[in-house]
Amino acid sequence: VPQMLLQEASTLGKPCRIFCTQPRRISALTIAERVAAERGEKVGYTVGYQIRLESKLSPKTLLTFCTNGVLLRTLMGGDSSLASVTHILVDEVHERDRFTDFLLIVLRDCLPKFRHLKLILMSAALDVNLYAKYFNNCPVIDVPGRCYPVKEYFLEDVLKYTSYQTAEMAKAFKELEQRQNGQKTAADWTKKLSQLILNVASGAPTSSPNKNSSVNQTKYYSTGEMDNTLKQEMDQCIQNAFLSGSDEAFSQMMYFIMSEKVSPDYQHSETWATPLMVASGRGRLDIVEQLLALGSSITLRAANDWTAANWAQSTGQKETLDLLHAYSACEGVDLLSINAESTPSTSLGGLRGTAASIPTPELSVEDKKILDAYNHSASDDFADVDLVHALCMKIHKAQPPGAILIFLPGYDDIVTLRDRIIAEEKQYLEGGKYCLFCLHSSMQSSDQKRVFRPAPLGVRKIILSTNIAETSVTINDVVYVIDSGKVKE
Numbered sequence: 001v002p003q004m005l006l007q008e009a010s011t012l013g014k015p016c017r018i019f020c021t022q023p024r025r026i027s028a029l030t031i032a033e034r035v036a037a038e039r040g041e042k043v044g045y046t047v048g049y050q051i052r053l054e055s056k057l058s059p060k061t062l063l064t065f066c067t068n069g070v071l072l073r074t075l076m077g078g079d080s081s082l083a084s085v086t087h088i089l090v091d092e093v094h095e096r097d098r099f100t101d102f103l104l105i106v107l108r109d110c111l112p113k114f115r116h117l118k119l120i121l122m123s124a125a126l127d128v129n130l131y132a133k134y135f136n137n138c139p140v141i142d143v144p145g146r147c148y149p150v151k152e153y154f155l156e157d158v159l160k161y162t163s164y165q166t167a168e169m170a171k172a173f174k175e176l177e178q179r180q181n182g183q184k185t186a187a188d189w190t191k192k193l194s195q196l197i198l199n200v201a202s203g204a205p206t207s208s209p210n211k212n213s214s215v216n217q218t219k220y221y222s223t224g225e226m227d228n229t230l231k232q233e234m235d236q237c238i239q240n241a242f243l244s245g246s247d248e249a250f251s252q253m254m255y256f257i258m259s260e261k262v263s264p265d266y267q268h269s270e271t272w273a274t275p276l277m278v279a280s281g282r283g284r285l286d287i288v289e290q291l292l293a294l295g296s297s298i299t300l301r302a303a304n305d306w307t308a309a310n311w312a313q314s315t316g317q318k319e320t321l322d323l324l325h326a327y328s329a330c331e332g333v334d335l336l337s338i339n340a341e342s343t344p345s346t347s348l349g350g351l352r353g354t355a356a357s358i359p360t361p362e363l364s365v366e367d368k369k370i371l372d373a374y375n376h377s378a379s380d381d382f383a384d385v386d387l388v389h390a391l392c393m394k395i396h397k398a399q400p401p402g403a404i405l406i407f408l409p410g411y412d413d414i415v416t417l418r419d420r421i422i423a424e425e426k427q428y429l430e431g432g433k434y435c436l437f438c439l440h441s442s443m444q445s446s447d448q449k450r451v452f453r454p455a456p457l458g459v460r461k462i463i464l465s466t467n468i469a470e471t472s473v474t475i476n477d478v479v480y481v482i483d484s485g486k487v488k489e
Contacts, residue, residue, distance in 0.1 A: 001089060001120065001122065002018050002020045002035070002087075002089055003035060003038070003039070003063075004062050005018055005087055006018065006046070006062060006063055009062075009086075009430045013343035015085055015086070015088075016061060016062060016086045016087065017062055017085050018063045018064070018085075018088075018089065019064050019066060019067075019071055019087070019088045019089070020063065020064070020065050020066075020087065020088075020089040020091060021067060021068045021070075021071050021088070021089065021090050021103070022065060022066070022067060022068070022091050022092065022441055023067070023068060023091075023092050023093060023095045023100065024067065024147055024441055024468055025051040025052065025067055025441065025469060026288045026439070026441065026448045027047050027091075027092070027234075028050075028051050028065040028066055028067055029049055029051060029054075029065075029448075029475075030452060031152075031447075031450075031451070032047055032049035032056075032065040032464040032472075033047060034417075035047050035065075036432060040043055042281070043056045043296065044056040044057060044058050044061070045058060045060055045061065046060060046061065046062050046063060047062075047063045047065075048061040048064055049064065049065040049066065050064060050066045050070055051066065052064075052067070052069070052070065053065055057438070058157060066096070066375070067099070068090070068099040068103050069099045070099050071088075071103060071143065071162070072102055072103045072106065074100055074101075074391060075106050075107075075110070076425055077210070079110060079113060079114075082110055082114050082117060083114070084112075085114075086116060086117065086118060087117075087118045087119075087121045088107065088119050088120070088236045089121075089122060090107075090119070090121050090122065091123070092101065092105070092121070092122070092123055093122065093123045093124045093131065094124075094125050094127070095413060096122040102296075104134070107119055108135060111135075111318070119135070121135075128140050130184060130327075141238070142460040147356065155371060155374070156367045156368075156370060156371045158387065158391055159286045159366060159371065159387075160370060161391070162387070162391050162394050162476065163303075163395065164374075164386075164387055164391075165247070168378075169373045169374055169377045171377065172372070172373040172374075172376035172377040175256060175376070178417055187341055188276075189362045191477045193284075193442065194238065197363060202231050205480070209348035213302060214236065215261055218460075224419075230256075230262070231269060233256070233268050234253075234262055234266055235254050235268050237249065237252050237253045237271070238253060238257060238266075238268045238273055238274075238275060239268070240252075241275070241278050241279070241282070242273065242281060242282065243280035245284075250279065250282075250284060250287050252285050253278075253310045254275075254290065254456070257291075257294065258273065258289070264276070264291050264294040265293060265296055265297050265300060267300065267302075268302075269305070269462055271302055271303050271304075272300075272301070272302045273302045273311075274289065274296065274297075274302075274308070275287070275296065276291045276297075276298070276308045277300075277302055277306070277307075277308045278311070279320075280308040280311045280312040280315075280317060280320050280321075280324065281312060281313070281314065281315050281316065281317070282315070282322075283317035283319065283320050285319060285320060285323060286314070286322060288308075288320055288324070289323070292327055296308075298324055298327065298328055298331075308324060309321055309324045312324060321435070333349065345432055357489040361409060378453070382486070383408055383409050383413050383414055383484035383485070383486040384484070385408075385416050385417050385420065387482075388417060388484055389417060389420050389421070389480055392404060392406060392417075392421070392462065393424070393427060393428060394481050395429075396431040396432070396462070397428075397430060397431035398430055398431070399480065401458075401460060402460070402477065402479025402480055403455065403460065403461035403462070403463060403475065403477045403478045403479060403481075404460065404461070404462045404464045404478075404479075404480045404481075404482065405465060405475065405478045405480070405481045406462070406463065406464050406465065406481075406482045406484070407465060407466070407467060407481070407482065407483045407484055407487075408464060408465070408466060408484050408486075409466065409484065409486040409487050409488045410466065410488050411440050411466075413484070414438050414440060414464045414465070415438075415464070418436060418438060418462055418464055421436060421462065422436070429462075432458065432459075432460060433459045433460070434459060434460045434461070434462055435455055435456075435459055435460075436462050436464070437450060437451045437461060437462070437463045437464070438464050439451055439463055439464065439465035439466070439468055439469065440465070440466055441466070441468055451463055451475060452475060452476075454477060455477065459479065463475065463478070465482070466487075466488075467487055
């Protein structure tokens with residue numbers, strides 16, 4: 001755009017002086033060099049730049065690339081600095097910072113004073129209406145652009161391609177498998193109880209619990225720590241209480257809680273059902289009241305993602321459900337919002353799994369398992385440098401030539417990944433020679449310039465960068481882009 005303005009002024013024989021601002025120093029510097037090269041001249045003649053502590057200008061300079069901060073400081077010296085300026089272009093205006101915002105405020109105030117001044121705001125991702133309204137409904141020009149065909153790969157593709165797995169993922173795999181088994185068992189429980197209810201409604205005989213079951217043969221322990229034997233007894237007790245609903249089964253369950261120091265929030269090993277859940281599902285108001293008095297949680301979820309209120313609702317236990325709602329109101333717990341996430345879609349027997357456990361049409365079951373395990377084990381607060389490193393090495397060893405550009409949130413992540421790559425240099429050299437570059441706004445301009453030079457034949461460039469390389473800056477030989485998915489704000 002600034003070159004077009006220069007060409008027009010030259011053709012019409014009109015004087016012009018253009019300022020084009022960029023959000024970062026590296027952008028101003030590299031674009032100035034590119035424009036000068038395209039015009040067949042060196043930087044500092046018709047085209048120049050001015051950034052903090054560095055400038056290349058001359059009395060003949062008509063087009064100056066600078067940062068938003070430099071232009072703002074120039075304007076702070078007085079409006080007279082705009083007397084000879086014909087055009088101001090603010091590029092990447094969507095990257096809001098204090099310099100950009102204050103610059104736009106000053107420029108809007110200057111426009112009525114300098115009628116000859118033309119202000120152009122440019123961005124590839126701009127909220128047009130916001131800026132057009134701010135500048136009194138100014139004209140908007142949409143210039144379409146062409147992009148290279150880009151093939152996108154998502155997290156699940158990366159995990160599968162790199163065969164990436166950590167100890168935390170292995171643990172998450174095991175927990176998810178236990179959850180799926182618990183969902184199946186819980187579904188079996190609800191189906192059995194549904195059949196019992198239908199038998200009672202039709203007058204058919206129902207089977208009574210086995211008199212020789214392990215509940216009646218329980219060995220009692222007076223220890224505060226639950227050993228495996230006590231866990232097995234408690235699991236059997238919860239299961240029998242739900243399936244039989246007998247006074248004997250519930251009495252045995254309460255004995256473990258009252259006398260054997262079993263937690264009222266103990267969860268069945270497979271189904272994750274608590275005593276409160278089975279009592280609610282069976283409509284045992286007396287047991288529910290006793291468990292609530294002991295501090296049982298109404299927000300815990302079973303493997304099928306149901307709370308105690310969901311269990312009561314699924315079996316039509318209205319009085320129990322009302323009691324749970326009343327208790328939640330006293331405790332200040334919003335039970336309605338909790339249950340909204342896990343309300344059974346059908347009556348008893350219509351087991352609802354968690355949203356995360358339902359494979360989407362785009363993902364295979366195996367890919368979904370890998371993705372779930374990763375999401376359960378990885379932190380959302382930090383970039384996974386280990387995964388980025390694994391993918392970078394895989395691409396370098398297995399993919400055709402081309403530079404790799406890696407986006408990381410900050411300088412610390414860049415240094416961490418750089419050190420990892422250097423430490424494993426022997427493994428990287430198995431895929432061929434490489435050269436490593438870091439791109440960050442705090443680095444020297446001379447170091448940043450080296451990123452834009454073509455790599456020697458047979459050498460792959462690996463560029464570690466913040467989002468400084470996402471806009472304004474163009475690195476011509478980049479073929480692979482790895483985005484860590486994190487950015488500092």
